Structures are given as C-alpha cells and as structure tokens.
Amino acid sequence: MTVPFPPVEPPPGEWAMGRLRPTEDEDLVAAGADLSPGTLLAAYRVGLFPMGLGDHGARPIGWWSPEPRGVLVPANFRESRSLRKARSRFEVRVDTAFPDVMRLCGDPERVGRWITDEIVTAYTEMHRLGWAHSVETWLDGRLVGGLYGIAVGGLFAGESMFHLERDASKVALAALVDLVRADGDERRIIDVQWSTGHLERLGVVEWPRRRYLEALAVALEAPDLRFC
Known part of the structure; x- marks a missing residue:
C-alpha cells in the first residue's frame, strides 16, 4: 500500500472530542463514541487515545489521558x-x-x-x-x-x-x-x-x-x- 503524503483529512466525526476534559486524578476521560478516522484524529489532537474497557480491549471504548x-x-x-x-x-x-x-x-x-x-x-x-x-x-x-x-x-x-x-x-x-x-x-x-x-x-x-x-x-x- 502506498501511504499518501500529506495525509488525507477525513470528514469530522460526530463526537465532540475537543469538549472532553480530564479530571485531576483519573486517566480515563470518557467512554463510548466510535473509531472513525474523524473521531480518532480529533482525539489525538486533544491528547486522547482509545483503549477498550472490556475484556482484552473489547467495547465500550475508553478515551484516556494519563496523569502523568x-x-x-x-x-x-x-x-x-x-x-x-x-x-x-x-x-x-x-x-x-x-x-x-x-x-x-x-x-x-x-x-x-x-x-x-x-x-x-x-x-x-x-x-x-x-x-x-x-x-x-x-x-x-x-x-x-x-x-x-x-x-x-x-x-x-x-x-x-x-x-x-x-x-x-x-x-x-x-x-x-x-x-x-x-x-x-x-x-x-x-x-x-x-x-x-x-x-x-x-x-x-x-x-x-x-x-x-x-x-x-x-x-x-x-x-x-x-x-x-
């Protein structure tokens, strides 16, 4: 697969990832949403990443911002x-x-x-x-x-x-x-x-x-x- 450069900007996801704010002492910020390109890209741009909360990473999707x-x-x-x-x-x-x-x-x-x-x-x-x-x-x-x-x-x-x-x-x-x-x-x-x-x-x-x-x-x- 030839990887494009510059990267292709996907359509925005339907989830307002930029409005999520971590608490002072919790790494987990939110749960839910989806893994569409628009959602993922928005999450990384505000310091979040996904990891499932179920067994071996199964849903629901957790959104994390570690402290530290x-x-x-x-x-x-x-x-x-x-x-x-x-x-x-x-x-x-x-x-x-x-x-x-x-x-x-x-x-x-x-x-x-x-x-x-x-x-x-x-x-x-x-x-x-x-x-x-x-x-x-x-x-x-x-x-x-x-x-x-x-x-x-x-x-x-x-x-x-x-x-x-x-x-x-x-x-x-x-x-x-x-x-x-x-x-x-x-x-x-x-x-x-x-x-x-x-x-x-x-x-x-x-x-x-x-x-x-x-x-x-x-x-x-x-x-x-x-x-x-």
Missing part, C-alpha cells in the same frame, strides 16, 4: 552501545507491513492484550489515509519486531510495539527517533502513553498532563512527519 504522561523527547533518547551494535543485525523498513505489525502487537498470547479486530480495522484505515505508520525490524526476510502509532504534525503517538528477537523493538524505536528528529524541529515529541522502567532507560520521562498538553499544542504546529 510518558513522553520521549527525541533529543533525549539514550542509545546504549549494545543497542548501536544491535542495529547492524536488522533491516529497518517503514510502512511495509502495517497490519502485520498490529496483529503481532495484539497477539492473543500477550499478557494485557487490548488490540481487538476493531482496533486493527480502524488503524489500518488511518494508515490508508496517511496518519498511522509502522516502523519494522526484519531479520533474514522475516518480520521480527516493530511498533505503530499515529503521526499528526510534530506528534508521534506510539500505540504498541512487539519483538520476536532480542532488541528488535528497541531498534525499531531507535529508527523512529531518527525519523522524528531528521529535520531538527525541536517541537516534535513521541508520546508513549504510560512510562515503564524499560522505557525510562531509553530516555522516556513522565510529564504532568498539563505540561504534555502544552507541548502537544506546540508540536501540532510543526509540519507533518514524512515517513515515505
């Missing part, structure tokens, strides 16, 4: 010597296997899985319109790692990653950082939703929601990221 928010400023990415060495093992591709990356991220064997068939369908449509992207690591012609997310202006909102070989997902993240910082625009940020110890070692920090939303507003003024 996990953020990677590209210039602060920490690339260890071992990661630099690991890069040479893999071939990195972009947007060549988007649905496969999503399905592997949503493997039913994964603990805490939340990526449903409905999510795959919705984000594949966002990919077709040029908003969703995958960064993939390949080894001997086999897809062994990767990540996917939504790119809007200077924001890359990471949704999930997977690996079948050691370091494969970290190499994909390093490649994403290269893409995001390629033009030197310091307004760009990578949203990882919730931080973990693993991500903190790579340079991810936790920002208060207010700081994230302020940085998001600035990031959205940057030109759209080019993945092609």
Whole structure:
C-alpha cells in the first residue's frame, strides 16, 4: 500500500472530542463514541487515545489521558552501545507491513492484550489515509519486531510495539527517533502513553498532563512527519 503524503483529512466525526476534559486524578476521560478516522484524529489532537474497557480491549471504548504522561523527547533518547551494535543485525523498513505489525502487537498470547479486530480495522484505515505508520525490524526476510502509532504534525503517538528477537523493538524505536528528529524541529515529541522502567532507560520521562498538553499544542504546529 502506498501511504499518501500529506495525509488525507477525513470528514469530522460526530463526537465532540475537543469538549472532553480530564479530571485531576483519573486517566480515563470518557467512554463510548466510535473509531472513525474523524473521531480518532480529533482525539489525538486533544491528547486522547482509545483503549477498550472490556475484556482484552473489547467495547465500550475508553478515551484516556494519563496523569502523568510518558513522553520521549527525541533529543533525549539514550542509545546504549549494545543497542548501536544491535542495529547492524536488522533491516529497518517503514510502512511495509502495517497490519502485520498490529496483529503481532495484539497477539492473543500477550499478557494485557487490548488490540481487538476493531482496533486493527480502524488503524489500518488511518494508515490508508496517511496518519498511522509502522516502523519494522526484519531479520533474514522475516518480520521480527516493530511498533505503530499515529503521526499528526510534530506528534508521534506510539500505540504498541512487539519483538520476536532480542532488541528488535528497541531498534525499531531507535529508527523512529531518527525519523522524528531528521529535520531538527525541536517541537516534535513521541508520546508513549504510560512510562515503564524499560522505557525510562531509553530516555522516556513522565510529564504532568498539563505540561504534555502544552507541548502537544506546540508540536501540532510543526509540519507533518514524512515517513515515505
């Protein structure tokens, strides 16, 4: 699939995502709505992302704004010597296997899985319109790692990653950082939703929601990221 650039602006969704406001101490902002391209795009532009509230991500759809928010400023990415060495093992591709990356991220064997068939369908449509992207690591012609997310202006909102070989997902993240910082625009940020110890070692920090939303507003003024 050839991913269009610039992305195709979808018709507005019927839900007023921009009017949703998080409480001071809850990550969950609302439940319901749909996963149409217009709804999804409006949500990311105001700092929300979807994750189902039912078993393994089933409906109803929850709309989330974590407090605090996990953020990677590209210039602060920490690339260890071992990661630099690991890069040479893999071939990195972009947007060549988007649905496969999503399905592997949503493997039913994964603990805490939340990526449903409905999510795959919705984000594949966002990919077709040029908003969703995958960064993939390949080894001997086999897809062994990767990540996917939504790119809007200077924001890359990471949704999930997977690996079948050691370091494969970290190499994909390093490649994403290269893409995001390629033009030197310091307004760009990578949203990882919730931080973990693993991500903190790579340079991810936790920002208060207010700081994230302020940085998001600035990031959205940057030109759209080019993945092609």
